[in-house]
Amino acid sequence: xxxxxxxxxxxxxxxxxxxxxxxxxxxxxxxxxxxxxxxxxxxxxxxxxxxxxxxxxxxxxxxxxxxxxxxxxxxxxxxxxxxxxxxxxxxxxxxxxxxxxxxxxxxxxxxxxxxxxxxxxxxxxxxxxxxxxxxxxxxxxxxxxxxxxxxxxxxxxxxxxxxxxxxxxxxxxxxxxxx
Ligand SMILES: CC(C)(COP(=O)(O)OP(=O)(O)OC[C@H]1O[C@@H](n2cnc3c(N)ncnc32)[C@H](O)[C@@H]1OP(=O)(O)O)[C@@H](O)C(=O)NCCC(=O)NCCS
Numbered sequence: 001x002x003x004x005x006x007x008x009x010x011x012x013x014x015x016x017x018x019x020x021x022x023x024x025x026x027x028x029x030x031x032x033x034x035x036x037x038x039x040x041x042x043x044x045x046x047x048x049x050x051x052x053x054x055x056x057x058x059x060x061x062x063x064x065x066x067x068x069x070x071x072x073x074x075x076x077x078x079x080x081x082x083x084x085x086x087x088x089x090x091x092x093x094x095x096x097x098x099x100x101x102x103x104x105x106x107x108x109x110x111x112x113x114x115x116x117x118x119x120x121x122x123x124x125x126x127x128x129x130x131x132x133x134x135x136x137x138x139x140x141x142x143x144x145x146x147x148x149x150x151x152x153x154x155x156x157x158x159x160x161x162x163x164x165x166x167x168x169x170x171x172x173x174x175x176x177x178x179x
Pocket of ligand 1: 046047050101102103104105106109110111112113114115116117137138139143144145146148149152
């Protein structure tokens with residue numbers, strides 16, 4: 001295996017931040033043991049505010065929904081890891097040849113390239129499925145971090161969509177786009 005060079009950028013006077021390409025981010029399938037972690041991440045106010053349904057999610061609602069998602073063959077549910085630490089959640093729902101991807105990073109791990117890396121991992125996994133020809137993501141227009149993260153992941157802006165009365169920006173990436 002080749003060696004990985006490590007470069008650093010100065011974030012402020014006291015902090016050295018590794019560049020995104022050096023992050024040791026992997027993902028694994030979500031399990032029932034991740035139910036509480038997923039709830040905490042998805043229920044954070046900054047995640048709710050960027051979602052279609054912005055309300056708080058009660059635990060009972062979450063655990064019922066989560067069990068259902070884990071049992072679905074048309075749903076990919078992944079936990080993002082930095083070494084052994086859980087740092088985020090990624091999910092895709094498959095319908096009509098499209099995998100609709102959503103992602104949320106734990107607040108303390110944002111702004112370091114984790115989102116970009118996890119989008120890359122989950123997109124490659126979704127597009128590898130024979131029943132998927134396009135990956136899609138929706139973000140609110142003011143969600144600059146999300147927009148930039150998907151553009152960085154070789155998605156292209158494909159216009160706006162009205163989802164349940166909410167205007168969302170639609171991003172697309174197909175199997176033929178560069179990996
Ligand atoms: C959106 C989200 C997934 C991005 O993950 P992240 O790890 O914070 O983002 P990254 O560090 O990988 O950075 C991604 C891009 O956003 C930019 N960015 C990061 N934080 C930002 C901020 N607060 N404001 C504007 N841009 C920001 C980065 O510079 C980077 O852009 P670049 O590739 O052009 O340099 C994460 O912020 C999050 O979980 N937000 C809440 C949930 C959400 O909005 N999900 C998206 C809807 S599917």
